[in-house]
Amino acid sequence: MLGYLLKRLIQMLLVLWIVSLVVFLMMSFTGDPVFMIVPIDATDAEIAQARRILGLDESLPVQYWIFISSLLQGDFGQSYVFRQPAMTLILERMPATIEMVVVAMVLAVVVAIPLGVYAGANPNGRLSRMIMAGSLLGISLPGFWVGMVLIYLFAVHWGIFPSSGRGDTAEVFGLRLSLATWDGWHHIALPAITLSLGTMAILLRMTRAGMMEVARQDYMKFARAKGATRHDVLYKHGLKNALIPVVTIFGLQLGDLIAFATITETIFSWPGMGKLLIDSIYRADRPVIVVYLMLVALIFVVINFLVDIVYTLIDPRITLK
Amino acid sequence: MTTTDNTLLAVHDLRTYFHTFSGTVKAVNGVSFAIGKGEVMGLVGESGGGKSVVGFSILGLIDSPGRIMGGKILLDGEDLAQAGEDRLRQIRGREISMVFQDPMTSLNPLHTVGQQMDEVLRLHTDLDAAARRTACIEMLESVGISRAADRLGAYPHQFSGGMRQRVVIAIAMLARPRLIIADEPTTALDVTIQSQILKLMRRQIADKGASMILITHDLAVVSEMADHITVLYCGKVVERGRTRDLIETPSHPYTRGLIDSIPDPANRHARLKQIPGTVPDIRNLPQGCNFRDRCPRAQALCAEQEPELRPQNGAQWAACHYPLQPGDSA
Numbered sequence: 001m002l003g004y005l006l007k008r009l010i011q012m013l014l015v016l017w018i019v020s021l022v023v024f025l026m027m028s029f030t031g032d033p034v035f036m037i038v039p040i041d042a043t044d045a046e047i048a049q050a051r052r053i054l055g056l057d058e059s060l061p062v063q064y065w066i067f068i069s070s071l072l073q074g075d076f077g078q079s080y081v082f083r084q085p086a087m088t089l090i091l092e093r094m095p096a097t098i099e100m101v102v103v104a105m106v107l108a109v110v111v112a113i114p115l116g117v118y119a120g121a122n123p124n125g126r127l128s129r130m131i132m133a134g135s136l137l138g139i140s141l142p143g144f145w146v147g148m149v150l151i152y153l154f155a156v157h158w159g160i161f162p163s164s165g166r167g168d169t170a171e172v173f174g175l176r177l178s179l180a181t182w183d184g185w186h187h188i189a190l191p192a193i194t195l196s197l198g199t200m201a202i203l204l205r206m207t208r209a210g211m212m213e214v215a216r217q218d219y220m221k222f223a224r225a226k227g228a229t230r231h232d233v234l235y236k237h238g239l240k241n242a243l244i245p246v247v248t249i250f251g252l253q254l255g256d257l258i259a260f261a262t263i264t265e266t267i268f269s270w271p272g273m274g275k276l277l278i279d280s281i282y283r284a285d286r287p288v289i290v291v292y293l294m295l296v297a298l299i300f301v302v303i304n305f306l307v308d309i310v311y312t313l314i315d316p317r318i319t320l321k
Numbered sequence: 322m323t324t325t326d327n328t329l330l331a332v333h334d335l336r337t338y339f340h341t342f343s344g345t346v347k348a349v350n351g352v353s354f355a356i357g358k359g360e361v362m363g364l365v366g367e368s369g370g371g372k373s374v375v376g377f378s379i380l381g382l383i384d385s386p387g388r389i390m391g392g393k394i395l396l397d398g399e400d401l402a403q404a405g406e407d408r409l410r411q412i413r414g415r416e417i418s419m420v421f422q423d424p425m426t427s428l429n430p431l432h433t434v435g436q437q438m439d440e441v442l443r444l445h446t447d448l449d450a451a452a453r454r455t456a457c458i459e460m461l462e463s464v465g466i467s468r469a470a471d472r473l474g475a476y477p478h479q480f481s482g483g484m485r486q487r488v489v490i491a492i493a494m495l496a497r498p499r500l501i502i503a504d505e506p507t508t509a510l511d512v513t514i515q516s517q518i519l520k521l522m523r524r525q526i527a528d529k530g531a532s533m534i535l536i537t538h539d540l541a542v543v544s545e546m547a548d549h550i551t552v553l554y555c556g557k558v559v560e561r562g563r564t565r566d567l568i569e570t571p572s573h574p575y576t577r578g579l580i581d582s583i584p585d586p587a588n589r590h591a592r593l594k595q596i597p598g599t600v601p602d603i604r605n606l607p608q609g610c611n612f613r614d615r616c617p618r619a620q621a622l623c624a625e626q627e628p629e630l631r632p633q634n635g636a637q638w639a640a641c642h643y644p645l646q647p648g649d650s651a
């Protein structure tokens with residue numbers, strides 16, 4: 001167990017190191033940030049001076065060394081735009097993103113698993129066909145379009161939901177959360193629904209496929225030959241087996257949600273780190289982009305690790321090694 | 322067929338069809354046989370002959386697109402073909418239980434052996450948890466699993482194939498059913514394990530006074546175990562009789578072919594005589610005798626008229642226009 005954790009930790013650090021390389025190279029090949037720093041009327045000498053201060057006159061390997069050693073010392077740089085530490089900027093906005101992603105994920109799971117189980121257990125039923133048709137829409141409609149339609153219908157046309165912002169927030173354990181107020185829930189509903197639809201559809205289809213696959217297994221028929229009811233066979237023997245592949249996808253989908261949150265936040269002016277990223281890309285605010293990418297990479301790696309742990313909890317055949 | 326007071330299960334003219342997109346598969350098409358109390362009946366034939374479908378039909382476990390289209394399945398006089406799902410559930414596992422071919426897939430990988438055994442007792446008895454546990458431990462020991470109390474908490478993947486089949490047999494025997502349907506119970510196992518499992522099954526049946534339908538494509542296996550044998554071909558009974566008679570003096574050329582393809586343990590290097598050709602497509606059977614394309618005795622009549630099951634010598638029945646006589650060479 002300890003050996004496994006050590007191995008995973010090394011793997012995770014390796015992944016983060018590779019991400020840091022990719023992020024660094026990407027940044028080096030996309031524009032010269034020196035012009036973000038210097039005043040518009042700077043002389044050539046001033047520009048050269050700024051270059052030297054930023055270390056941009058060094059060779060790429062040396063620049064990377066400077067980059068990675070400051071990251072390791074916890075120095076993530078200052079936003080060129082806000083003149084504030086980039087990490088602080090992002091951490092301030094992270095709770096907004098996380099709460100939207102969590103609500104979207106919970107919504108997706110709560111809707112998708114029961115419907116997927118039902119559709120898989122009754123593959124020929126009319127309701128199942130309707131569920132599957134709905135899930136096809138969920139997969140094929142682009143999120144930004146759904147978001148705009150929801151805004152048009154619920155905010156503009158009927159005026160029952162707000163179209164932008166987080167609403168009132170309250171402090172919980174030092175985090176500012178919309179989920180702590182009714183107004184916050186009112187505001188989070190549309191963006192969370194928009195964000196969850198794609199994931200909901202994928203989880204639903206995976207669950208259904210899992211149930212249908214499991215229904216064909218010998219152990220299901222053997223359980224019925226023991227005298228178990230069809231219902232017990234389906235839910236006591238089938239469901240857990242059917243959910244094993246869904247757990248794998250769950251981790252990947254959580255990552256997807258964080259990525260797609262950038263779009264959703266932009267549409268709904270949700271002040272999260274995704275919107276900050278898009279704004280920073282427009283403003284070529286390099287330190288903020290770097291911190292965002294590294295942080296999201298870290299979240300991905302941790303989620304994957306947790307999924308593997310959950311896996312071993314539901315499937316006794318899998319051991320940590 | 323005669324049914325007597327000793328008859329446990331009598332199947333009359335069973336028809337189980339599958340209505341598929343590519344046509345109706347008459348997987349079981351008018352099958353009859355009877356099993357006495359404490360008897361072992363071998364159900365043999367090549368793959369696709371309808372053996373498993375007979376087994377599942379008896380338990381009412383035919384799923385759509387399949388359906389029992391006709392016939393009677395009389396268990397002590399009660400027709401299971403007419404029984405509702407609730408009644409069938411009382412019978413499954415309690416009166417009749419089943420052992421499947423592949424022990425690697427018969428057990429739920431996510432439940433412990435103990436949970437899977439306990440389920441049978443919870444379904445069919447009023448025993449409390451402690452009594453159920455004791456019964457499970459005793460049963461596991463009686464199928465030759467040591468340290469049974471510890472093994473209850475183990476998962477199927479921690480057992481070998483042979484051990485898993487022992488667990489499956491333990492589950493099948495647990496509620497003391499009167500009939501076991503064993504569908505190729507040793508086909509997926511090593512040869513050495515096969516004979517252990519067969520011995521175990523024979524002993525369990527004898528101890529509990531149960532009857533058994535032993536389904537197999539291997540005549541050698543049934544000839545050691547069964548009191549009588551029913552041979553299936555393309556969903557129909559082609560021959561039926563006492564084991565001794567049927568093995569020594571088969572009447573049907575198909576039975577003869579099956580016997581000739583048994584490997585001779587004394588003469589390992591002898592080439593086996595396989596039945597020529599392959600089983601015809603069951604959706605598209607030829608007119609006349611289903612076996613005629615492969616039969617060395619076929620004549621003109623065989624292409625015109627389907628032979629009916631008729632008594633041959635004594636208790637032996639065969640469906641053939643030109644049955645073999647004792648002493649015939651082929």
Ligand SMILES: Nc1ncnc2c1ncn2[C@@H]1O[C@H](COP(=O)(O)OP(=O)(O)O)[C@@H](O)[C@H]1O
Nearest residue numbers: 339341346348367368369370371372373374603
């Ligand atoms: N679910 C099903 N759908 C369609 N055909 C089936 C189904 N199950 C069995 N059959 C058909 O029934 C026939 C008999 O099958 P089976 O009883 O499994 O044969 P055996 O056990 O003798 O090898 C085969 O031709 C098979 O294709």
Ligand code: SF4
Nearest residue numbers: 610613616623641642
């Ligand atoms: S009826 Fe004719 S074809 Fe069929 S088994 Fe008998 S001899 Fe052969």
Ligand SMILES: [Mg+2]
Nearest residue numbers: 372373374504
């Ligand atoms: Mg079979």
